[in-house]
Amino acid sequence: MEEKKNLFTLIPKVDDLLQSPLIEKLSNEVPRVVVVDSIREEVELLRKRIREKKFSEAELKERIDLLPQFIEDRILRKNRYKLRRVVNGTGVVIHTNLGRSLINEEIMKNIIDVATNYSNLEYDLNLGERGSRYSHLEEIIKDITGGESAMVVNNNAAAVLLALSTMAKDREVVVSRGELIEIGGSFRVPDVMAQSGAELVDVGTTNKTHVWDYENAINENTGALLKVHTSNYRILGFTSSVSIEELKVLKDKYDIPLIEDLGSGVLIDLSKYGLEYEPTVQDSIRKGVDIVTFSGDKLLGGPQAGIIVGKKEYIDKMKKNPLTRAFRVDKFTISALESTLRYYLDEEKAVKSISTLNMLTITLDQLESKANSLKEVLCRDVDSDHLEVEVVDDTSEVGGGSLPLEKLPTKCVTLSPKMVSSSQFEKNLRDYEIPIITRVYRDKIYIDLRTVKDSEFEIILNGVLYALEI
Ligand SMILES: *Cc1c(COP(=O)(O)O)cnc(C)c1O
Numbered sequence: 001m002e003e004k005k006n007l008f009t010l011i012p013k014v015d016d017l018l019q020s021p022l023i024e025k026l027s028n029e030v031p032r033v034v035v036v037d038s039i040r041e042e043v044e045l046l047r048k049r050i051r052e053k054k055f056s057e058a059e060l061k062e063r064i065d066l067l068p069q070f071i072e073d074r075i076l077r078k079n080r081y082k083l084r085r086v087v088n089g090t091g092v093v094i095h096t097n098l099g100r101s102l103i104n105e106e107i108m109k110n111i112i113d114v115a116t117n118y119s120n121l122e123y124d125l126n127l128g129e130r131g132s133r134y135s136h137l138e139e140i141i142k143d144i145t146g147g148e149s150a151m152v153v154n155n156n157a158a159a160v161l162l163a164l165s166t167m168a169k170d171r172e173v174v175v176s177r178g179e180l181i182e183i184g185g186s187f188r189v190p191d192v193m194a195q196s197g198a199e200l201v202d203v204g205t206t207n208k209t210h211v212w213d214y215e216n217a218i219n220e221n222t223g224a225l226l227k228v229h230t231s232n233y234r235i236l237g238f239t240s241s242v243s244i245e246e247l248k249v250l251k252d253k254y255d256i257p258l259i260e261d262l263g264s265g266v267l268i269d270l271s272k273y274g275l276e277y278e279p280t281v282q283d284s285i286r287k288g289v290d291i292v293t294f295s296g297d298k299l300l301g302g303p304q305a306g307i308i309v310g311k312k313e314y315i316d317k318m319k320k321n322p323l324t325r326a327f328r329v330d331k332f333t334i335s336a337l338e339s340t341l342r343y344y345l346d347e348e349k350a351v352k353s354i355s356t357l358n359m360l361t362i363t364l365d366q367l368e369s370k371a372n373s374l375k376e377v378l379c380r381d382v383d384s385d386h387l388e389v390e391v392v393d394d395t396s397e398v399g400g401g402s403l404p405l406e407k408l409p410t411k412c413v414t415l416s417p418k419m420v421s422s423s424q425f426e427k428n429l430r431d432y433e434i435p436i437i438t439r440v441y442r443d444k445i446y447i448d449l450r451t452v453k454d455s456e457f458e459i460i461l462n463g464v465l466y467a468l469e470i
Contacts, residue, residue: 006057007050007055007057007060008047008050010057010060010061010064011043011046011047011064012043012064012067014036014039014040014043017039017043017067017068017071018035018036018039020068021068022068022069022071022072023035023039023068023071023072023075026072026075026076030075030079031079034075034078034079035075037078038071038074038075038078039071041074042067042070042071042074046060046063046064046067080433084434084435085434086098086434086435086436086437087434087435087436087437087452087456087459087460087463088437088451088452089436089437089438089439089446089447089448089451089452089460090396090437090438090439090448090451091394091396091397091410091412091439091446091448091449091450091451092396092397092398092399092451093356093359093360093396093397093398093399093400093450093451094297094298094299094356094398094399094400094402095399095400095451096399096400096401098437100297100298100304100400101297101298101300101301101302101303101355101356102301102355102356103302103303103336103340103355104353104354104355106339106353107335107336107339107340110335110336110338110339111332111335111336111339113335114331114332114335115331115332115335119331121133121331121334133328133329133331133334134150134151134152134319136334136338137150137151137152137334137337137338137341138150138151140338140341140342140345141307141309141341142309143345144267144281144282144341144344144345145267145281145282145285145292145309146282146285146286147281147285147292147309147310148310148311148312148315149309149310149311149312149315149316150307150308150309150310150315151307151308151315151318151319151324152296152305152306152307152308152329152333152334152337153305153306153308153324153327153328153329154304154305154306154327154328154329154333155295155296155304155305155306156261156263156265156293156294156295156296156306156307157183157186157187157192157306158306158323158327159261159293159294159306159307159308159327160192160196160261160293160306161192161195161196161323161327162306162308162318162321162323162324162327163259163291163293163308163314163318164192164193164196164197164198164224164226164259165195165196165197165198165321165323166314166317166318166321166323167223167224167257167259167291167314167317168196168198168223168224169196169197169198169223170197170198170199170223171198171199171221171222171223171224172198172199172200172201172217172219172221172222172223173193173198173199173200173201173222173223173224173225173226173259174201174203174214174217174218174222174224174225174226175189175193175200175201175202175203175225175226175227175228176202176203176204176209176213176214176227176228176241176242177202177203177204177205177206177209178204178205178206178207178208178209178230178235178239178241179209179226179227179228179230179241180202180228181228181230183263183401189228189261190202198223198224201217201222203216203217206235207235207237207238207239207240208238208239208240208241209240209241209242210240210242211242211246211247211249211250213242214242214247214250215250218250218254218256222254222256223256223257224256224257224258224259225247225250225251225256225257225258225259226258226259226260226261227242227244227247227258227259227260227261227289228260228261228263229260229261229262229263229264229279234404234405244258244260244283244284244287244288244289245287248287248288248289251288251290257290257291257311257314258288258289258290258291259289259290259291259292259293260284260289260291260292260293261293261294262279262281262284262292262293262294263294263295263298263401263402264278264294264295264298264299264300264400264401264402264403265281265294265295265296265298265299265300265307266278266279266280266281266299266300267280267281267282267300267344267350268280268344268347268350268351268357270299270360270403273351273360273361274361275360275361275398275403275406275408276403276405276406278299278402278403281294281309285309285310289310290310290311290314291308291309291310291311291314291315292308292309292310293306293307293308293309294306294307295307295400296333296337296340297400298356298400298401298402299356299357299398299400299402300340300356301340301354301355301356301357302336302337302340302341302354303332303333303336303337303340304333305329305333305337306327307337340354359450359451360398360408362450364409364410364411367410367411367449367450368391368411370411370449370452370454371391371411371412371413371449372391373454373457374413374447374449374452374457374460375389375390375391375413377457377458377460377461378413378415378460378461378464381461381465382461382464382465382468383470385418385419386417386418386419386468386470387415387416387417387418387464387468388415388416388418389413389414389415390413390414390416391411391412391413391414392411392412392413392414392446393409393410393411393412394409394410394411394412394446394448395407395408395409395410396408396410396448396450396451408450410448410449410450411448411449412446412447412448412449413446413447413449414444414445414446414447415438415444415445415447415464416443416444416445417445417467417468419468419469419470420467420468420469422440422443422444422445423440425445425467425468426438426440426445426467428466428467428468428469429445429463429464429467431466431467432462432463432466432467433463433466434459434463435463436459436460436463436464436467447460
């Protein structure tokens, strides 16, 4: 007991710690409350260890000498943003957990301009009176897709909900059973349908639906036909689904609107770039779908948004639906989406400037040369006793519930740490200031170059040095 008391008296006072040079320096940059809390927590940790008899007097003194460094580390960690950049080494291009699509600097410049100044968000500069926030996007979406009218909401889930609620509330909506999909856990077609107030009528079977299945289900209370692009899975083998062309015939015969949830919303033919063909928004409009909805941040490569294109009579009604106010996009989204869409006026420019498309179409040669450069950076500064670095072939995924079968040949750098376990190394990489997210496979850490920028090589190097604990 006596000895313990003595040890407690060795712990420096909070005020003294506040004045230690290391911490005083930080106090100018970090809110005082963060500094004081960090000191208290480190001191409390010491007390706990003493109570648990973890220290001899000599060990405690040593630890107390290091206390300012421990406190500094705690302050810096506490002061980090909760939402922050990471390095995506997974190769999954549209990674839902890592922010889906990236916005480039040109787009960001426009956002800064609009956000740090007043803007004509809801102001008509010609008339000098109130305007509509949707007007900034309508023309360009119409130009690119060939639709009659367009509007934008917060995400595609909201777009589907708004379309169903406006066009088929209290009425029946016919959908193929094979298209009752779930996207990322929280979006399920039957649930969205229930929320919209429309009644789901599912027809056909899981693997086969025929046009007469739809036709048999149509009655005087049918509000719409819904086609959902099964963007995140495929039914293979003995299957058949009903094409837009066939649904168009039915829709005309019974005068019922046809809605299509396209999900990924691709605006250019990706098969030209060696990817699997994915139906484009233009195709759907051309084939006569009345309302098409799709995401802004999947294959389109823009900000999170839900885009609705199609017949003016329905979109005018949607604009008056009270849900529109709840789903409305803010000026950052409008600015980012307008900038993104402008690239699509020139396909070549779109593929070059939109990160998502750029990463999906990068060639294997380019990936190999990136992988070799990263390897070089790592081998230059990390001792081979600590780390083995190799360049290997692998495949990457598109992600975001898009093109689920696509396996894109890629190049990875693999890391085999010698002095720490792979699992600890992977965890340390995630713990680095700029977290590095990787894949572990057979005890090796994989960094897929498809989703890594050249400007991130130095970050990876520093992260690797940190993660090796040397
Ligand atoms: C991704 C997806 C959605 C949901 O879109 P969000 O923009 O994530 O809200 C809805 N339907 C389909 C078919 C999708 O692929």
